[in-house]
Amino acid sequence: MPLFEYSALDARGRKRAGFVDAGTLSAARERLKADGFFVVSLEDAAAGKDDPSSRELSLFGRMSRKDLATTARQIATLLKAGLTLVQALEALMEQVEKPAVRKVLSSVRNGINEGKSFHEALAEHPSVFPPIYIQMVRAGESGGFLDAIMARLAVTLEKETRLRSKVLAALTYPIIMTLLGFTFLLFLFAYVVPQVVGIFSDFGRVLPLPTRILLFVSDLASRFWPALVAAGVLGFLLYRKLAASARFGPVVDGLKLKVPVFGRLALKIATVRMCFILGSLLQSGVPLLRSLEVAGQVIGNRVLNSAVGKAAMSVSRGGSLADALRAGAVFPPLVSRVIAVGEESGDLAGMLTSVAESYEEEVTTSIQALTSVMEPILILLMAGVVLFVVLAVLLPIFDLNQLVRSG
Template sequence: MPAKQLWHWQGIGSEGEACEGAQWAENRELLSSMLERRQIAPLRIKRLGVKAALWSTDKSAALIHQLATLLKAGLTLTEGLTLLAGQHPSRQWQALLQTLVSELEQGVPFSSTLAQWPQVFPPLYQAMIRTGELTGGLDTCCFELARQQEAQRQLAVKVRKALRYPLIILTMALLVVLAMLHFVLPEFAAIYSTFNTPLPALTQGIIALAAFSGRWGWLLLPIGATAALANRLLRRKPAWLIQRQRLLLRTPLVGRLMRGQKLTQIFTVLALTQNAGVAFVQGVESVRETLDCPYWSQLLTQVQRDISAGQPVWLALKNAGEFSPLCLQLVKTGEASGSLDTMLSSLARHHSESTLALADNLAALLEPALLIVTGVIIGTLVVAMYLPIFHLGDAMSGMG
């Protein structure tokens, strides 16, 4: 099926009134025929650019939450989407919502219309909407879906902030060190060279480091560019991504944060699909398709295969190797007692709370630690620059 394109049209309606709007269509000819069926004579058709940033999960989750609120208020699905299309500030979202309304008016199920837009609505959205259609609780499913997406967003932001802070501090410290080595230290070295007095070993070492950095420091640019290019090329290789993820998961603190975030996402979606009545294997499929990491997708594929072969859920998770004994015990208990959805919700809440606490603690510990490291580095440079002054003073006193 050809990719749909966004068009802006202007025309004349059946009663001679001027009208305009935005529409998704495969080509200009198909758009013209669509407008003619609506008794609109097109006068001007212009293709618009599509901003991929507007298809973010935040905007999709916000839309689903607004739609759930309108459904809870008594509006029909078509009326809710039409109302949202009229008040949305983005032209491409307006066109998308109008397209969904047109599909619904033709008798196409809502979940099927969403399946045509995987870049906007991931498979989890489609599965939850389909469950809501089957159970008659579309508003409830939309509310739960929006809540889960918001919780995942907050957790991801917290984890990224905890991991980003050390990089920012260390980068600033490196820039300060380079500035002192290349702009401040040479001035001091020029002054010290006029005196016939041996410099302290620390100062000699720092001067030698500055000279080496000034002579060969330019190599950092091609090395950095090569590393960035290599990383960009390797990101297209699933095997490399899998190995990198394994290495990161074995890294202290960082591995715990990343594992906690993924386990929170996995168990939250599984609990959501279980509460909505989706089969566990289909729930695992929904989780797997929402993950952007090949390593975890590979693990869930194995879990899905083991469950389909007749193994218990807890044993399939155990075979994956990345689930803690607590996860296995609670899942096993949930299977035996028939309360698997409750246990999955408890696991999702446990991993979310522990990961958030770990991120907060890591940020609280890293802040003073990084300040100490930065202070030691800069302090060493300052001492190395001013230490010869005291030696020169001693030498001049001895000469007197």
């Protein structure tokens, strides 16, 4: 039965909003009137994709990994409590605050009522539910243990969310400091310095080298700061375009892995993500080839994605996953060694989870060390620039003072 979203006023004039089941729009309106509501608006909760709330889902209301993990855990809890899947989805719809998300859940619920399986209904919203979500649900439905799979899916998504939060927290401070420092220096060289040191150009004497450098940089910034800002913005947009293109994207992703310090950290993060997801899919009963396909899609680096794809082709021909990854020479050697042990012992999923947890600890340690080093480096750089400006201003004053004394 279709689900309709309504906004109405009750008998006391208070605004109410929610959902109502009815066969048609007219039947929904009559049901609300019978309950004593004055209907303000009423529409199908699974409205088309072109409505504003659907655009809100894709732009501002999109379900984050945290939202997906919370949804999976709540579904698992409700299923264990004895509710049917449809009842669990209806209970979730009453809790979520984003209208567009409610519509997606309503669409999934309607698809199940129409005879579709849970994973088929989820697959109709690929921009909302990632491949790992759909494949693990598919495995849970096939095996008859959907509640356990949803709980495991929640754990997997929570681990990924925790990893992303660590990286974001580590990069936020350096990025903000860099942007503020750049803005401060641009303002300093474009407006402050010309007014302070401009008088030195009339001395008729050769200015000290630091002062001449400062005057040159200040003149350049004051004349061309709009061009400098525009060049920075265009450079960033060009980088985004090249990174998204099929031709240059793999080159950009390859260069990311070669950046000193950060490239190694990015490789470890991708390794954690790949091993966690691959291990979770295998533990859920998803076939190895399909698990490799899904894991490759979520790595976020086309060079590593290509390596996983080649490994999948080798496995499909009867080869070993460990040998295929070792031949690719992209992932850390420890990964292929641990996978080899897992293949020999028959516990590949467990070994993948273990290596993911090991590298997650390394990522945490590396991030903490990087943050502790970058903060003083940024402070020293800013202090160095300020010291240079001070020296460039004071040196001509000292020369003028000596000239006056000698005269």
